[in-house]
Amino acid sequence: MRSQARSDTAPELELRRELHRRGLRYRVGLRVPGRPRRTIDIAFPARKVAVFVDGCFWHRCPVHSVPAKNNASWWAAKLDGNVARDAETSAVLESDGWLVLRVWEHEPVRTAAERVSAAWAERG
Structure with a gap:
């Protein structure tokens, strides 16, 4: 898993x-x-907007998530932990006044950019 990109994904x-x-x-x-040890993928600090670009597999996309066939219990625990960490990170930021946006990797770029732009403008 160390070979998996943690930032600068496509x-x-x-x-x-x-x-x-x-x-x-x-x-x-x-x-x-x-x-x-946690970072925001794309941040607008002045407006307190945080954007996370989540991979469908690693963050259990509700549309594309499929259970692993090999070592299923280990993968279930691993991915459940990722989802729990995402929720906790969002809660920490929201309690500090941030607006948190989660973008799935399958979401069209222009659609995601529209959501981010609208949130950025709304917080201005």
């Missing part, structure tokens, strides 16, 4: 390119307050 890079094209400037890898 869906994340595509979304960042589209947001930049729209004139939105962001920070990458901003640390989550109180959780030093």
